[in-house]
Amino acid sequence: MITLLFALALPVVQVPTISPPAPVTTVNPNERSARRQDMLVMQPMSGRCGDDPLDISRVQTPIAVLVWSTSRNADQSVQLRFRIDENGRPLGITRDTEGYGMMADLTPSLAGSRFAPNARREGCVIVYQPKRSSIADADLHDLIGYSISAQSRPPKELFDRILPAGSDCNIQRPAILLRAFPDFEKIPVTAGRSDWSMVQFDIDAAGKPISLRTYGTTGNKALDKASLKAVAQSRFTTGAKRGCIYPYWRRGDTLATPDSKEIAAYRSEDSDCPQPVEWKSQPTLMYPENFRRRGIEGWAVIAFDLAPWGAVGNAKVVAAEPAAEFGEAAQRIVLGSATASSKKGYSNCVVRVRYAMQEQERAAQMNVD
Template sequence: MLNFVFALVAPSITISPSVAPLPIVTTVSPTERSARRQAVVVMQPMSGRCGDAPLDISRVQTPMADLVWTGSNSDQPVQLRFRIDENGRPLGIMRDPAGYGAMADLAPSLAASRFEPNAIRDECVIAYQTKRSSIVDADIHALIGYSIFAQSRPPKELFERVAPKGSDCSTRQSAVLLRAFPDFEKIPATPGRSNWSMVQFDINDAGKPVRLRIYETTGNKALDKASLNAVAQSRFAKGAKQGCLYPYTRHSGKLIAPESKELDVYRYEDSNCPQAVEWKSQPTLIYPENFRRRDIEGWAVIAFDLAPWGAVGNTKVVAAEPAAEFGEAAQRIVSASTTAPSMQGYSNCVVRVRYAMQKQDRDTQLKVD
């Protein structure tokens, strides 16, 4: 059996769910030189089946919205293929057609969903329909979710669309004297899904928040209550304002990887690979970013050959859970490694790459055994 741990600095590398709130993004509008505009794209689950039987998709999470430039080819139909275990967890998720496209959250959102338990089902398929709209016409809930977790700066018109009618907070911002935050550790986290509460409030002449209410929310009642309390305790510079917004986010809880079989189950009978291999170079560490954002763990088993001079070749994914994307990332990891030279080459070696979220160290652990 091959045993080694990939590390950048420390013996193990960890990425944890952030418990600090993610502030709303301050943005600028797209360049005026471009005639193109950005549109909001949402992949909506439309129908599901397992074999010939219909599948209830009412509890399937809708992937996070994305922004694309008009004219981009992102409207092709997409299906996710998978199976469901006895706990109602979708496994073996594969995108059809393959690739991320504009919707990197498609497979992770299904991995974080749950179906009715106590009924193992195979050959399951969910069809998704692309819904595209202008920012002006887009759903406010989808826009807020995008703005909170955006990896780049959204356009100014997105925040103009989100702002309450009559708001003057964005045009004449009040200086923040005290920003209070909830005790996020006391708020239940949802495995694989971040929750947020957008609080709307006015500011009176003394700089105190008044007329507080939940503007939009993902539905975490404890977070909603704590967010309202936090805004009530905050203070601003003197001067009345109305229609102000501030989001608080409870990052997703860790969604542990599915159980995996013993590595010997995947080992080929004709393998001549030794139990211990001397690895010469450390491969590049790759944790699928779209799954890391949701704190979803996984694993993959990779088969490969070793040349006498230490090169790794003929890599292939033997198994991967909960989604094929873990296998794709693991295959790149193994392909990038080399071993010490040997008298002869080896064939049909297997390794398992484990992706684990470790909260205390705020990093990602990738272990190969």
């Protein structure tokens, strides 16, 4: 078994301050003026399991993304297929090949959702429909959520849109003398779901926050209360300001890896591969980043052949949970590995790659048995 252990940090996420990457797409000068960034949200619209309707009210909406207005494939619906276990957890999630492919949080958001328990269901499908809007017209909640989760600095237009009306807080921004934080460990969370709370406040002439209120939230009332208290305890340089905002972000509990059968159950009868496989070079560890950010664990079983010189070939995904993307990542791991040479090659080897989170500094560990 290959076990990947990654740290699950519980950070406070601020609006990113790094510069965005330079665009790499060549645009005709005549089209450049019409090209802008739009906000795109994939909304779950309908669901079913077999011929029966599925209540999608509990399905998490994926984090919004920015797309160029000239994108040709950003307005296609997407289907996710899965089953539901007795606890209401979606498993075996796969994605139709056609449809918009840049929504990294689409599958993780479904994996972190929960349906009504005590009823196994097979052959389930959810259809997601894209909602595109300009930054000027986008929903404020989507804009705030994107600004908090973005991997690179959003455009200035988005920040300007988020600021409360009449805000002067970004004009000669006051220096922070004390930034207080909530005690995140005391805030209840849901596995596989991240929460945020954006606080709006003014600053009086002495540098003390006043007129505090929750400006935007995912609905975690404990986080909202703790965020207001933390901002109230913060201090800034002297000088009155209006319409300041600050977000606090809390990752959910780890969503544990689903159960799997013993590795022998996946081995074909004609396998002549030694067990365990003796690896010559340690595979490159690749935890699917979109699932790591939500703290979602998973596993995959990969079947493969071995050449006499130790090269891996014919690698294929036998099983993966809770989503096919864990299998795709595990397949790349195994293909990038090598074993000790042998007098003859082997066929129908199997290995399980398990992805796990750790509550400590970011670390990775691989065990082979």
